Amino acid sequence: MAEIIAFIGLGNMGSGMAANLIKNGFDVRAFDLAEEALARAEAAGAIRAASAADAASTADVVVTMLPTGKHVAAVYNDEIFAAAKAGALFLDCSTIDISTARRTIASALDKGFAMADAPVSGGIGAANGGTLTFMVGGQEDAFIRAKPILSAMGKKVIHAGGAGSGQAAKICNNMLLGATMVATSEAFAMAEKLGLDPQIFYDISSVSSGQSWSMTSYCPLPGVGPKTPADNDYQGGFAIALMLKDLKLALDAASSVNASVPMGAQAESLYQVLANKGEGGRDFSYVIQLLS
Ligand code: NAD
16 A cells, blocks of 8 residues: 655645655645645645644655744644654655754654655756755665655655755755855856856856856856746746755854855855845846846
8 A cells, every 4th residue: 555645835845746746656645834735735636634733643654845944843843743653754855954953853763753854956846847856864764764755756865864964965055056156147247347258158168167057057147058047037946035045054054063164155145135135036046136
């Protein structure tokens, strides 16, 4: 019999992820505070639950995809721990602070459950298309149990290490992404001021040592490189508000271990300027507008 999966948090990311579990034959019990999200999950074939505890009560595996660490701690401590079946596996796919991830996993293990943090890389398109990358933090046996479930929602599932390691990998990756996008943007803006045709600069740099994903897969300049949110007035894609959230998590984590992250800090302050200007909903490549 297919495993029963409780899916809690069916927003932009969770809705596509839950739909892919259903397509892959899992029996999904869904809960979200928002009626619209619940109705969408039901239309995709999930069974509606009355609460997070209700969803978890019959599940072999609980997947959460919630906004922040505060939401994750509350849902596990107030609902899931008390309701779940003995031996259930919990997978938190939200992007949250490492300390909440570690604390929640420690509590789960204490109570006889298995749990891993499993944040994702890839946006809403990858969530809908089942092509996410999962970075998993937790014990080996939890990873082995999680792999077939996560594989139904993604193309890569990588064991990053012990509890919280998935979150550590996620924020280090996104700090690098934020910094390379700023660096790519300033290089394009300066190249133009120096009289270079942006397309010619792209043709040179994309096959030279300045090349990066931010340049060749996500060029911040409209009309240059592949089609990106820059070609759509910086709509869609990965919102500045979400990049800022991840950079703040990265800076907090850096200060907790005395890591020196000047590039990450600079990126955070530039994205904060954009958020303060009311541009938090635009794609993060919009940072080029600050540098032009
Ligand atoms: P979202 O706000 O669209 O969805 C979150 C959902 O959680 C909402 O539907 C909300 O109603 C629900 N929710 C909140 N509290 C709840 C509770 N107590 N019980 C049940 N449901 C509750 O957010 P999203 O874009 O889907 O992101 C989810 C997580 O994934 C975040 O941690 C985000 O940082 C991360 N992430 C997002 C993207 C992206 O491109 N959107 C990419 C990678 C990672």
